[in-house]
Amino acid sequence: MIVGLNGKIAKEIWESDSSKTLPKDLWIRAKALLTIMHSTSDINDLTIRGGPPNIRLHKLKGDRKEYWSVTIKLPWAITFRFKNGEFSSVKIENYHKG
Secondary structure, eight states: OBOOBOSHHHHHHHHHSOOSSSOHHHHHHHHHHHHHHHTOSOGGGGGOTTSOTTOOOEEOOGGGTTOEEEEEETTEEEEEEEETTEEEEEEEEOTTOO
């Protein structure tokens, strides 16, 4: 379950099913991923067969080692913390940019 959204993009997609920042095909995919996250307490549900393809679920490193990431479409990703079945600090970002 999502217990905390961070950032304007994640909030606008979750609350209004649209985005002024992302093209429609990306925000639709982002909303689908957020919906899966909100409906589960198992991070492995993001990788189930028949789920969204090419999401590249992985743990981040360095100063963001407490975070996970799933790819919307490069360079955009949903980053989040996962603990005790809850997704927190959920943010849509291009964390690869300099």
